[in-house]
Amino acid sequence: MPSAIEEHGVIGNLRTVALVATNGAIDWCCLPNFDSPSVFGALLDDARGGHFQISPTVDKLRTRQTYLPDTNILITRFLHADGVGEIVDFMPVHQGASSDRPARIVRRVCVVRGTLRFRLDCRPAFDYARATHEAVRRSEGILFHTPALSLWLQGTVPFHVEHGRAATAEFELRAGERAVFVLEAAVDAEALGAKVAAPEIEEWLQRTIAYWRRWLAHSRYVGRWREMVHRSALVLKLLTFEPTGALIAAPTTSLPERIGGGRNWDYRYTWIRDASFTLYALLRIGFTEEAGAFMGWLEARCQETKGRGGLQVVYSIDGRHRLAETTLDHLSGYLDSRPVRIGNDAHRQLQLDIYGGLVDAVYLYNKHVAPIAYDLWTNVVRLLEWLGRHWDKPDRSMWEIRDQPRQFVSSKVMCWVAMERAMRIARARGLPAPFEEWRRTRDAIYTAIMDHGWSEKRRSFVQHYGSEHLDAGLLLMPLVKFMGPNDPRMLATIDRIQEELVTDSLVRRYDPRVASDGLEGEEGTFSACSFWLADSMTQTGRLEEARLMFEKMLTYANHVGLYAEEIGPAGEALGNFPQALTHLALISAAVNLDDALTHAERAGPSGRA
Secondary structure, eight states: OOOOTSSEEEOOOSOOOEEEESSSSEEEEESSSTTTTTEETTTTTTTSEEEEEEESSSSSSEEEEEEEETTEEEEEEETTTTTTEEEEOOOOOOTTTTTOOEEEEOOOOOEEEEEEEEEEEEEHHHHHTSSEEEEETTTTTTEOOOSSSSEEEEEEOOOOETTTEEEEEEEEEETOOOOEEEEEEEESSOOOOOOOHHHEEEEEEHHHHHHHHHTTTOOOOOTTTHHHHHHHHHHHHEEEETTEEEEESSSOOOOOSSSSSSOOOOOOEEEGGHHHHHHHHHTTTTTTHHOOOOOOOHHHHHHHTTTTTTOEEEOTTTTOOOOOOOOOTTTHHHHGOOOOOOOOOOGGGGHHHHHHHHHHHHHHHHHTTOOOOOHHHHHHHHHHHHHHHHTTTTTTTTTTTSSBOOBBBBHHHHHHHHHHHHHHHHHHHHHOOOOOHHHHHHHHHHHHHHSSEEETTTEEOOOBBBBOOOOOGGHHHTTSSSSTTTTHHHHHHHHHHHHHHHEOOOOOOOOOSOOSSSSSOOOEHHHHHHHHHHHHHHHHHHHHHHHHHHHOOOOOOTSOOOSSSSOOTHHHHHHHSSHHHHOOOOOOOHHHHHHHOOOHHGGGGGGGO
16 A cells, blocks of 8 residues: 555655655656656555665654755654664755756665664656566666666665566664665666765765755745745745746646545646746745746747647646646556546646736736846737637636636636736836727726626625636635725625635635536645635735634645645545645745734734834
8 A cells, every 4th residue: 555645755856856755665756857757656556656665674663754954855764662764865956967867866774773674675667657677787786677768776785686677675774874775767778887986975965955955045035934935945946847947736647636536637747827826936935046947938838829829728847738648547546546647638728817827927027037028028919919809718717627618707817917917017118018908808807707707696706607606716816916805895705715615724626516527526625725715814904814724724734844736534635746836825825924914013003014
């Protein structure tokens, strides 16, 4: 049985990551890139998926896991009556290095008290366990070879080859002793095999520690919950594909939103929807370089639309358009939750909200980083011309429903954002723009939302025109400045959402039992929506309520501060992990709430700062 989703830390090298369980197993890793086929996939099939485990051979073992402070270097500790041992796991970061340089996973095992015997079991399963491979002894280690990818495992203890497919070893360490293992991956097997000496590994470790701490030192955030904000920032950096600046939604695929259900999707791609969330969160805490790199990726996608109409919803990390969705029927899925999917057919959908996310990102970058280039502006103008002709069409919404398209209110709100932010940019910079056309479209969108998106019966905005159901996406209305936070309609909508979609601090996106999305069954609560609600409460001035909700949500992070997409009925993590959108929402909510609380404290009883 695989470790639970929440029982993992994550390490990475700005091109891919590995999920390391508290039992010492790497049971998810795609090499060499985020969207490459998996090499270790036990998280999706314990029997077939493959893993790389190092753990003591004793029973009644207790485990702990933590990060080396201010880094993405993971420490897994084993506690037993016979002794205390630990594994330090990391992937060396070679910033700016060419993408064909071998990816490395370093695992340093030591005992700090007593004596422990360890077992190593490295059994990859290439190409989502579809490809066969051969494990052969070569020089000082074991070569796992397929025509598409090879792995080279070396270490300071002797290995055994098991059935021509796996490498195993058993070794005993006393207090103060170490064993070190390096797993390298490369398309060209000839690039592998050079012996790595202990001083070189120590240099990698020290250089990687220095890299993460130097990077985090750019943060300007000094407010409350600093540790959680910085952990979220470190997670977002891990989920960034350095060669292009793209930020993936999550590094996993098909971790279910409901155990045994079919809500299993591939998130190893980059969504235009997340653009403004990404720029806002990164800029608020000082990471302008990352914001600029992501802006470069967005600009490239805008340039591609010439003669093609609108934007695509989601792209690969290197900008590829085709993400054909297929199922891997030979894998059982996490806790038998089928199907296992690779690719994502959401790239075919119409989701009009993405234009608001894009233009808001451009607005934030132009305001807080650097004036945008004229070529980007002409692409924005062209995209808004397309949006002006299509904003009133039904779409699939930010939630990517697989039912019939509808007139989703949150999509219309973001269409309004696109027009409104473009007008701001043009005025601030004196850029040429069809102001009157944009103004008419902006006003028409606003009026349509008020006429058709508000229900007098419910005294609330609703999910889509003609509906009486709620949608947590409506919480974005005050955050994107569509509605004043204390507008009676907004306050009433927040109250209705709290009554019908919220349990304590946990928020559902919508209720699929009454608001059909084309899929069977329910799902967990959506963590990003909980942080959006706390943020909305902050905007309305309900600071104590917002703080309590935010603090409660912090308790749903796992032991090293990571969030999956959703939270299940028993508080367990569900969905892909770790999820960028949740960590982006956490940062934004923390920064805004901290500012509001600090302002309130300075104002004192008089209410005047």
